[in-house]
Ligand SMILES: [Zn+2]
C-alpha cells in the first residue's frame with residue numbers, strides 16, 4: 362500500500378492519521394522466503410513538521426512462519442513493529458536512499474508502507490529460531506524428527522563410512 366503525501370506537504374503542520382492493510386504475504390530474507398500471517402492493519406501517524414520534512418510513526422503486528430533451526434518444523438514467530446522515521450522530501454529519492462541504511466520507503470511524494478514494514482521486520486528478524494529450548498532436532502542417520510519419539514537408530518558411534526551412506530540417503534530423500 363502506498364500513501365499519497367501531497368496534501369499534508371501543501372502546508373506546514375499538517376498531519377495525517379490512517380490505518381491501512383499490510384499487503385505483503387511473504388518476507389524475503391536473503392534467498393529465503395517466509396509466510397506472513399495474523400497481520401494487523403498498519404497504524405500510521407504522519408506529520409509535516411516544516412519545510413517538507415515529515416515524521417512518520419507506524420505500528421503493526423504480524424507473525425511469520427520460520428522453520429526451527431534444528432528440526433525444521435515451522436514456528437510461529439510474532440513481531441510487534443513500532444517504527445519512527447524522519448524524512449526530508451526536499452532531497453531526491455536517490456540522495457535519501459544513499460543516506461538511509463535500508464530500502465527507500467518514499468518514492469516521489471508517496472510513502473511505501475510495505476517497504477517501511479519490510480525494513481523494520483528485517484531489523485527484528487531472528488538469526489535462529491528454535492521450536493523449543495531443548496529441541497532434539499533430526500536424527501543424523503534417518504532424518505526422523507526426534508521430538509516425535511526415538512527412531513531406533515544407533516547414533517552413539519557413527520562410523521565415517523556409514524555417515525557417508527547416511528548423507529547420500531538423506532540427500533536422496535530430499536529430492
Ligand atoms: Zn525444533
Ligand SMILES: [Zn+2]
Pocket residue numbers: 500501502503504505512513514
Ligand atoms: Zn534415526
